[in-house]
Amino acid sequence: MCYTLTQLVQRYHQRLVLSIDRLEIEAGRIHALLGPNGAGKTTLLHILAFLATPAGGTMTFNGEPVDLSASNLLQLRRRVVLVDQHPIMFSTTVRGNIEFGLKIRRVGTRERLRIVDEVLDLVGLDRYKTAAAHELSGGETQRLALARALALRPEVLLCDEPTASVDAENQAIIAALLQQINAERGTTIVFTTHDRLQAASLAQRTLVLENGRLARTTHENAFACSFRQDGGAPDGPPRCMLHGLVAFPLPPLRTCWPARRDGRIHLDPERITLCRAEERPDVVPTFTGTVVLVMAEDNRIRVVVNIGVLLVVLMPQDHYRRENPRVGDRVGLHVAPEGITLLD
Numbered sequence: 001m002c003y004t005l006t007q008l009v010q011r012y013h014q015r016l017v018l019s020i021d022r023l024e025i026e027a028g029r030i031h032a033l034l035g036p037n038g039a040g041k042t043t044l045l046h047i048l049a050f051l052a053t054p055a056g057g058t059m060t061f062n063g064e065p066v067d068l069s070a071s072n073l074l075q076l077r078r079r080v081v082l083v084d085q086h087p088i089m090f091s092t093t094v095r096g097n098i099e100f101g102l103k104i105r106r107v108g109t110r111e112r113l114r115i116v117d118e119v120l121d122l123v124g125l126d127r128y129k130t131a132a133a134h135e136l137s138g139g140e141t142q143r144l145a146l147a148r149a150l151a152l153r154p155e156v157l158l159c160d161e162p163t164a165s166v167d168a169e170n171q172a173i174i175a176a177l178l179q180q181i182n183a184e185r186g187t188t189i190v191f192t193t194h195d196r197l198q199a200a201s202l203a204q205r206t207l208v209l210e211n212g213r214l215a216r217t218t219h220e221n222a223f224a225c226s227f228r229q230d231g232g233a234p235d236g237p238p239r240c241m242l243h244g245l246v247a248f249p250l251p252p253l254r255t256c257w258p259a260r261r262d263g264r265i266h267l268d269p270e271r272i273t274l275c276r277a278e279e280r281p282d283v284v285p286t287f288t289g290t291v292v293l294v295m296a297e298d299n300r301i302r303v304v305v306n307i308g309v310l311l312v313v314l315m316p317q318d319h320y321r322r323e324n325p326r327v328g329d330r331v332g333l334h335v336a337p338e339g340i341t342l343l344d
């Protein structure tokens with residue numbers, strides 16, 4: 001586990017703004033921190049970045065108790081980088097901004113220049129290397145801030161609303177970049193957002209904060225559900241209702257679907273097959289819905305479909321090319337029985 005926070009409390013002027021019984025951040029994963037304004041997301045990020053000392057509770061980082069004493073702080077802060085929502089650039093060139101942190105770490109000139117080229121290429125800003133940082137647009141500034149952070153090769157990258165104030169094109173670039181960094185470097189990433197869709201599409205785990213409390217943690221495609229025995233044989237498989245919104249029949253494969261009424265269910269994104277709803281009248285899909293996001297990920301394509309709740313489908317490249325789903329398309333989804341797991 002990268003971080004474990006227990007009984008964590010934070011206060012501003014005696015006012016309680018965070019109170020978290022337990023929170024875990026898994027190493028090498030992308031986590032979304034989702035919540036409304038004032039929920040405590042930025043406050044929590046500052047604690048994870050070792051920039052603020054919590055008022056109470058315990059914290060471990062890579063299994064070790066966190067020691068925030070002055071003598072230890074510097075080496076802790078070197079392992080984690082926070083990218084602010086409104087990053088402040090130094091009044092120098094794009095290259096100068098990236099080199100700054102490297103100079104502090106006494107990285108030699110030749111290696112600095114190599115890293116500058118590498119990260120500018122990564123964020124697609126190579127042609128701006130000698131431009132003044134202050135001349136960049138909002139979206140480009142956010143990408144430069146990411147390049148500046150990535151130059152330091154952090155174990156953990158924390159991003160405060162990385163796409164909140166940028167246009168759609170830059171949003172897509174930044175989202176793809178975060179996935180690339182996570183996949184190629186194994187960097188643990190935590191980003192804050194108000195956007196449920198972004199959380200569902202980008203993160204493997206979503207932590208929901210409400211009024212400073214961790215309301216719930218959701219894994220990709222894990223849903224609260226209830227089971228109903230409506231119609232059919234009384235001892236046959238029940239129907240399953242996701243978040244009280246979408247019902248589907250459970251396949252008659254398990255010997256003992258739950259006798260209880262409520263639970264949590266996981267639908268494996270790799271065991272969901274997507275087809276164009278109108279082109280396969282012979283197939284009765286488990287769900288139909290509208291594509292809301294398509295994004296390349298590693299050697300697969302991540303497609304998010306709104307079926308009443310947001311469902312992530314991971315499509316192999318060849319299947320994606322065949323079906324070619326686009327945002328706005330109506331599609332059918334078939335969930336393989338072995339892709340359905342009851343949690344808890």
Ligand SMILES: Nc1ncnc2c1ncn2[C@@H]1O[C@H](COP(=O)(O)OP(=O)(O)OP(=O)(O)O)[C@@H](O)[C@H]1O
Binds near residue numbers: 013041043
């Ligand atoms: N430096 C501060 N001094 C006093 N109160 C603060 C300070 N920073 C944040 N707060 C308060 O703490 C609470 C949590 O704020 P925080 O910025 O962490 O929320 P957030 O979820 O990041 O919100 P947003 O989505 O608007 O950025 C809010 O009520 C805020 O007013």
